[in-house]
Amino acid sequence: MKINIVGGGPAGMYFAMLMKKQSPRHDIAIYEQNPADATYGWGVVFSDVALSFLKKADEAFYDKFTAGHERCDYMDVVHKGVHVQLRNNHFSRASRIDLLKVLQQECLSLGVKFHFGSRIDDIHTLPEADLIVAADGGNSAVRSQFAEHFKPKFEMRRNKFAWYGTRQLFHPVSLIFRETNDGIFIAHSYQYSKDLSTFLIEISPETWEKTGLDKMTDEESRQYCEKVFAPDLGSNTLMSNRSLWFSANIVSNENWTHQNIVLLGDALRTVHFSLGSGTRMAMQDAIALFESCRTHHSDIPAILDSFVRARKTSSADFQKAAALSLDWYESVEDKMHLDPVSFAYDYMRRTGRVSHEDLKERDPNFIERYEKINK
Template identity: 35%
Template sequence: MRITCVGGGPAGLYFAVLAKLADPAHEVTVLERNPAGVTYGWGVVFWDDLLDDLFRYDPVSAARIWDAAYKWDEYEVRAAGKPVTHLGGYGFSLGRHRLLDILGKRARELGVDLRYEQELTDPAQLPAADLIVACDGAGSRIRDHDAEHFGAEVETGRNKYIWLGTSRVFRTFTFGFEETEAGWIWFHAYPFTAGASTFIVECTPETWTGLGLDRLDPAAGAARLGKIFERHLDGHPLDDAGRGWLNFRRVTAGRWDHGNVVLIGDAAHTTHFAIGSGTKLAMQDAMALADAVASFASGGETLSAALERYEHRRKAALAPLQRAARASSAWFERMPEYADLPAKRFSYALSNRRGEYPAWRYLLHMSTQGAVPRTVLRWTLSARRWNRARRRPARRLRAAVP
């Protein structure tokens, strides 16, 4: 097959890798509008479920991602005027640049043709292909070219947010809330290298305008936020990547395929950053699409049937996460309503913003707020994480050896 992926993000690169692994004879091309090594954003987060899937589909790239990932082992909640609280859990983070570098290198090893600085202004300019994979993001030009067919709905969130970075390395995933003269403003921060952290700032539109952030240029805005969050930053500056303040755009495509064109990742759906699943869902889309294409290529079904099955499979998997993301973003839009809660109740409300946890989770949280119980819980979670990690590469790599 001749396959063209429009977009060199995690979804496009990982699908290209899987397509070549399935059949080295496939001619796979990735067209990326940015120069090589240039991307937006700072770090991405993920959890065990994605790692397990990565090791199942390609142990080589999975091992590289695992080796490069930063591991953290709890959630810390800092709210002005309240004691710091802690939530059990662990996860992984990785610089977006590093992830793309790993996937790009793996794709080239397998013979994928990576072409950078390929700006697509008209889908008619695409080279002839048996399959065109639209992985060109939430503002997909390919999707919008046939907007009536794909039926994408866009819902704009109320809160303002900005994606920043900092040289302040947070020990673990941290939520920080500060009350200003214009209202509450908060950050979601997590380390992704030994020298940098992602720092996403969010607030209501009233607070945004009340602080004058709508009138400040990027440098002045970052300085203003640095002053607001100075007790968390320990003197480290905030760095604006240049995207500015945004409102989250929830994109949901009604249909994901049209002839030999198929949507993947943010071109098909977006998920609010408050649950940190965008990269995970994009790469899992790539896995499902690779399975569908392999079925078609082997003569098991038509391309149309394969793409329809891919769509149904992914929509079913996405549904619970989309509900959780909607509930989570709604909680942050109502955050000022929870501000007067005592520290432990506030922390539990934050952890339960998806509406997923029963009352026992609150009791567990309450029981681990002392230093000794919290340390024991952290050790337990860390031991479980490292034991699973130690077994995973060997198990997956053995399974991959003929």
């Protein structure tokens, strides 16, 4: 098949890699608007469940990809300055740049053609292809071009976010809640390399305005947040990399395909950072599309129909859980009175997908502490 992929992120490259390994005869080109050595982003997180999908799809790539990962089998919820450990929550973390480099190298070695610095606003400018994969992110230009067919929906959520990095190493995935006179500050933090951690900060729009962060420069904002999280950062600073405040724009689409075009990854749907990596969903999309191609060969309508059927239910369930997680964060002020253990318990139950019995099986000591407090 001749395949054009718009977007050189994890979804597009992983699909290209799987297809080329299955048959070198596939003619695959990737069009990416950024240069090959773009260095945007910090780390990505995978649960053990997410990694199991990658291992099953391509064990050789899985071994190569996970070789340098930072791993931990517990997470931390920090509330009122108290660290509550939650055991048997397995996470594997890596640099987003390293993930992209590994995928690029793998694709190039297989003969995938790259066109970097190529923003595609009109797919009619592309060479003819049997299949066009729109993997160009949450602001997908392809999706916009055919919006009347895909019928996207956008939900701008309340809270504000800024991505930072730090040399303070958060070995477990750590959720830190700091209450100040101006509002509640939340940090989603985790070590993703030998010397760096992601530090994503979340605040309400009221806090954003009350503190004056809405008017501060990038540097002023960074310094302000450093002071808020000084107890957690030790002697380390926050590091900025295009760390501008933004709101979560939740994207979904009524239709996933149009003619020979299919949406993948964030172009198809976005999820909240607190529920796991969007990278995981993107790569699972790539696996499902690859499996559909392998089953139906060059029958494009059958491929696209099979892909939608394979991913529709799980995608909807994931977005539903993500919305509940967002609701929890946006109303966290109602939870701040809870003791640290009860707060962590409420956090773990926020989507309804984890039961009391699930937590008891994962971490009986934690549930024993919770039950003693809440007799």
